[in-house]
Amino acid sequence: MLMWKHIGWMKNLPYFSSLAKQIEENRDILYTYFDEHINQHKAEIDLDADNEPKDYVEAFLKEQHRRERSGDEAHYFNQTQLINMCFDLWLAGQETTSLTIELDEMIGSDRMVEENDKNLLKYTCAVVNEAQRVANIISHNLLHKTSKDVVIDGHFIPKGTSIVPQMSVVMYDDEVFPEPEKFKPERFLDEAGNLKKVDELIPFSVGKRQCLGEGLAKMEIYLLIANLCNQFEFYSINGKEPTTKRRCGQTVGPYPFVCGIRMRK
Numbered sequence: 665m666l667m668w669k670h671i672g673w674m675k676n677l678p679y680f681s682s683l684a685k686q687i688e689e690n691r692d693i694l695y696t697y698f699d700e701h702i703n704q705h706k707a708e709i710d711l712d713a714d715n716e717p718k719d720y721v722e723a724f725l726k727e728q729h730r731r732e733r734s735g736d737e738a739h740y741f742n743q744t745q746l747i748n749m750c751f752d753l754w755l756a757g758q759e760t761t762s763l764t765i766e767l768d769e770m771i772g773s774d775r776m777v778e779e780n781d782k783n784l785l786k787y788t789c790a791v792v793n794e795a796q797r798v799a800n801i802i803s804h805n806l807l808h809k810t811s812k813d814v815v816i817d818g819h820f821i822p823k824g825t826s827i828v829p830q831m832s833v834v835m836y837d838d839e840v841f842p843e844p845e846k847f848k849p850e851r852f853l854d855e856a857g858n859l860k861k862v863d864e865l866i867p868f869s870v871g872k873r874q875c876l877g878e879g880l881a882k883m884e885i886y887l888l889i890a891n892l893c894n895q896f897e898f899y900s901i902n903g904k905e906p907t908t909k910r911r912c913g914q915t916v917g918p919y920p921f922v923c924g925i926r927m928r929k
């Protein structure tokens with residue numbers, strides 16, 4: 665689906681025309697799905713009620729209603745925009761989270777884990793941090809634009825310049841993370857075994873446009889790793905170990921790896 669946004673004029677070429685058709689069909693299925701669910705939601709809520717919205721769609725619809733009622737015509741709160749927002753959230757939350765989890769499935773820890781134990785389970789949290797650092801799944805950030813003139817490290821960047829920050833470089837900086845290719849959860853633990861805050865661990869980026877789903881994604885990854893490792897043992901077959909080499913793409917993923925899994929005793 666990401667390709668669909670970038671395919672542009674290429675859809676007139678022989679191979680890309682059938683690809684574009686397929687992508688457009690998928691897009692229509694998804695957009696129809698969002699449209700139906702938004703309408704269903706609309707029918708269930710009282711737009712004039714003064715209660716706290718239950719979710720993003722309700723908050724959006726209420727704001728749209730408020731603006732229309734006040735006669736404000738210069739706004740983007742409409743059904744198309746809401747469908748696009750739902751699509752963005754759906755897409756951003758899909759591949760990013762599942763790729764990290766796929767990679768993390770290769771990492772063993774036999775700690776027994778429950779959500780309430782998080783503060784006690786420093787090593788498990790360090791494993792999660794290190795998995796996100798090594799996986800480093802966003803090879804380059806999204807396109808942004810400078811809102812004013814700025815000088816960075818002696819380089820002048822005028823207002824309105826398109827920039828693509830590269831946080832992936834920060835997480836592989838060997839001055840901060842010696843031997844960056846190696847998986848070492850201990851990096852995130854101090855001598856007393858407590859979790860260390862390392863400012864350069866930025867898998868969700870930084871600043872105003874940092875990941876909206878950070879809290880949700882972190883919780884998902886923590887719970888999945890913790891519970892899988894709690895219930896199962898993952899072991900290599902024929903002495904083969906998984907590699908931390910990364911497969912390039914819009915998001916970076918692990919190479920397929922076959923391993924054995926058995927229930928822990």
Ligand code: HEM
Pocket residue numbers: 752753754756757758760761764801802804805806807829867868869872873874875876877878880881
């Ligand atoms: C391991 C999981 C995830 C990682 C590593 C991740 C990473 C990121 C990064 C680095 C950005 C900033 C990109 C940029 O502007 O340069 C971002 C933006 C965003 N993410 Fe995530 N994300 C994850 C999961 C999620 C989930 C689960 C959701 C939604 C439920 C989500 C929603 C978003 C949205 C909406 C933005 C755009 C925010 C904005 O432009 O203001 N992400 N994500």
